[in-house]
Amino acid sequence: MQLHDVWFVLIAFLWTGYFFLEGFDFGIGVLTKLLARDRQEKRVLINTIGPVWDGNEVWLISAAGATFAAFPEWYATLFSGFYLPMLLILICLILRGVAFEYRVKRPEERWQRNWEHTIFWTSLLPAVLWGVIFGNIVFGVKIDAHKEYVGSLLDLLNPYALLGGLVTLTLFTFHGAVFASLKTVGDIRERARRMAAVLGPIAAVMAVGFLGWTQADKGDSTSLVAMIVAVVALVAALGANRLGREGWAFAFSGLTVVAVVTMLFLTLFPNVMPSTLNESWNLTVSNAASSPYTLKIMTWGAGFAAPLVMLYQGWTYWVFRKRIGTQHIAEAH
Template sequence: MELHDVWFVLIAVLWTGYFFLEGFDFGVGVLTKLLARNRTEKRVLINTIGPVWDGNEVWLLSAGGATFAAFPEWYATLFSGFYLPLLLILVCLIVRGVAFEYRAKRPEENWQRNWEHAIFWCSLIPAFLWGVAFGNIVRGVKIDRHLEYVGNLGDLLNPYALLGGLVTLTLFTFHGAVFTALKTVGDIRERARRLALRVGLVTAVVALAFLLWTQAHSGNGRSVVALVVAVVALVAALVANQAGREGWSFALSGVTIVAAVAMLFLSLFPNVMPSTLDAGWSLTVSNASSSPYTLKIMTWCAGIATPIVLLYQGWTYWVFRKRIGTQHIAEAAH
């Protein structure tokens, strides 16, 4: 296996980790309107992800940085062709982070309500747009002989990519509902489990349609294995949720995300961005990669830094592992 193949796998792992972790906190952000009945319950939901949401975004920074360094042609074509949706995602992530920090800075109801709106919309929009972006990456876009994107925004809003957006939105919301049930106590926990069932059933329908479409379009023997794992894990997550086994349900919904993302990358390889104009103009792991020396240095750096990041983030989740409820919110306690 060449180093550019190794880095394709590592970038796939980084995106998988990002969607697994950021997926549930996007879902919790969406649930602030779908599940919470009052301001106290919204605080409970926000507090479940408060200690970890910013750490989850490290995976996005790592994935973007690794793509820039390992596959500069891929990075340049991707970020120029998908400029508007990626800019919208970036703006949402900035506003969302500010909303988490500023919401409780003032007691006025309008102030807190406006930041809660920001948390909801800036969770929902990226959750949808990431699916649209990756749907287009797998499907292929208009890339010319100079390896440059020559399409427009309308080309990105095709049925396959929009279905991909619905999949990530519903799957992340389900993942967030299961996480909420795992991290809370009392009535909100029971309602989260009931909502997880409803969202999970919708997710199963749209995800199955999208994955089957992906398999028919660009799948192979390896990707069909990932498809089966994703479907089985999602069904098992629904069963575990109904049985009140939130830990198993969360783990299995995570397996669903991991398998679904793995299927996309397995369907994509050895391309990184297929061209719909001419297959010979597609970006691949070989023609889009950096020099072998650059990849070698990156491999050594990743081998040193990655275990440290994993240990630190694992420790963070361990420290903030306990459940919370409305009784833990100061105003509710008095």
């Protein structure tokens, strides 16, 4: 295996970790409208991710930075061709962070309500847009002989990519409902379990359609294994949720996310962005990669830094592992 193959795997790992963690993060944001009945319950849901949401986004920064350094041609084509959806995601992530911090800075009802609306929409929109973006990456886009995207914004809104957006939205929201049941106590915990029982079958139908389409169009035996793992894990998550085994339900819902992202990268390799105009114009792990020397230096740096970051983030989750409920929320002044 050459270094550019290694870095494709590492970038796939970073994106997988991001969607696993930010998936339930976005799901909690969406559930502040769907699950919470009052402001106190919204505070409970937000507090379940309060200590970790910003750490989850480190995975996105790492994935984008690794792509820029290891595959500059991929980075340039992706971030220029997908400029508008990427910009919208960036704006959402900025506003989402501001909403978490500023929501309780003033006691006025309108002030807090507006920031709560912001949390909902800036969680829902990225959850959809990431599915649309990765759907286009896997399906292929209009790339010319100069490795430039020559399509339009409407070209990105094709049926396959839009279905991918619905898959990520429903799957992340289900993942968030399972996480909410794992991290809360009392009535909200029971309602989170019931919400997960409703969202799970919807996510399963969407995922089976999307993954089946992917397998039929670009899949092989390895991607088929990943697809089977994703479907079985989702069914297992629903079963564990029904039995009240929140820990197992969360593990299996997370495995579903991991298997789905893994399948997408398996069907993509050795390409990083296929061209729908001419297969010889595909961006691949070889023609889009940096020099071997650059990749070698990056490998040494990543081998030292990545384990430290993962250990620190794991420690953060361990420290804030306890459940919370409305009884733990102080009365607003």
